[in-house]
Amino acid sequence: MQKGKVSVVVPIYKVEMYLNRCLDSIINQTYSDLEIILVDDGSPDSCGEIADDYQAEDDRIKVFHKKNGGLSDARNYGMKHVTSEYIMFVDSDDWLDLNMIELMVNNMVDYQADVVQSAFYYAHDDYLLYDTRSYPPEENVVVMEKKQLMHELVDNKRVKNFAWGKLYKTNLIKDIPFKKGVFFEDVFWAHKVMDRVNTYVLLNKPFYNYYQRDDSIVAAYSLKNLDFIRGLKERHQFIQHNYPELVNQSYRMLLKANLEHYYLLLLNRKKDSTGYNRNKIKNYIEKNHNQFIISARNEHQLYRQLMFFRIHPYLNLFYLAVRKSIRKVKIIPANKGLKRINL
Incomplete structure (x- = not known):
């Protein structure tokens, strides 16, 4: 049974140490009906060449090289080239569990959802952290309607502002661009998306690995x-x-x-x-x-x-x-x- 193609948009910039891990976790998904859109955002390292190598080996991959414009600009550029029924964003230093997309598509279809969200790991180099307060593993699936969803988004515990870790219907978000030139672009974007949602599914099991770099928030603050x-x-x-x-x-x-x-x-x-x-x-x-x-x-x-x-x-x-x-x-x-x- 055809459940619909998924476009995976990956903005890429200065992540040559992590990019193979990210891309391997996408191309090896148990759900194979994918369109993988890699946007090289003018990365000055070898990321562009790595992306091209993957494209040469997998015809599901489309690589676009552009002048650096920031994460929002790269995501917007990728969205313009999406042709699939569903879309998800993956940050290029993160990675997915190999059955993530299959499980999310299944729940999207089963619940006729507009968005499906996975719980996630805070992924460090030698350990993972999983928030069992917000995502109790015994409560596998939570289905929300719009008002509860907006409450959860503002509360920022179970439903995060992050664009990643979610599977969207493409027609829900394709005309909502990310705000360019800002940090924390997801905070400017998420409420506009959630306002359109009728059915939102939350999977309490973590399938997305959100990589935590060692930079201190104090030292890196600007x-x-x-x-x-x-x-x-x-x-x-x-x-x-x-x-x-x-x-x-x-x-x-x-x-x-x-x-x-x-x-x-x-x-x-x-x-x-x-x-x-x-x-x-x-x-x-x-x-x-x-x-x-x-x-x-x-x-x-x-x-x-x-x-x-x-x-x-x-x-x-x-x-x-x-x-x-x-x-x-x-x-x-x-x-x-x-x-x-x-x-």
Whole structure:
């Protein structure tokens, strides 16, 4: 029985160490009816040549070489060449379990779904981490309708903003381009897609391996990371207009993001030497203080952080440092739920 071809779009840039692992996991899928679109986004290393070699060996592969334009531009370029009924995105340093696409297509057909999402591993070089809190393995399949889905997207626990790890009906997303020139492009994109979904299927078993590089988030931080807040603000406007029942939840996520990025800016003072971005965050929190108070009222740690921040931002930093120290000596238990699998 023909269930439909799947286009797999892989943007490629400076990943020559990981690209073979990624592409091998795609070409060896148990579901073989694939169109594999590799977009070499002007990569300065040998990625382009590696992609060409794969194309020469597998007629399902189409390679496109283009001038560097960033991840969004590469995904948009790949989408223009999709001819299949279904589409999925794979980041080129990640990899798939070999039966992932088959299982996702089967569930897409069985439930007449618009999108199917797999749980995922945080994949390190010698071990995997699996979030059993968000994806309890005993609850194999979860089917959601639009309102529950949007709640889950804003909550960002079970349904992530990530474009990868999901199988989409092509006609659902083909006219929704990724925003170019920003970091965290998925945050600007995902809510527009989910707003069109009638049936969403979540598979709690992990089939996608999300590779974690060793770069520290503090050391690698740049002002472009503030695009995450921009994306949440843009989504918040959408939520206010279309899903007013989720406004407080959206405010809560905005508060968390602003507090976190203020903290990261403090740790990277040289990158915000004038304090402009810290002041911008501080002013935003002050301006929306009443809404943030309401949204954080039932989340005690976040509420305390907001109170301390309002007294002085450094007081919140001190609170977080003390809490981290206490957790290290196990007076406060560490968060549980991440299952480790050694490789």
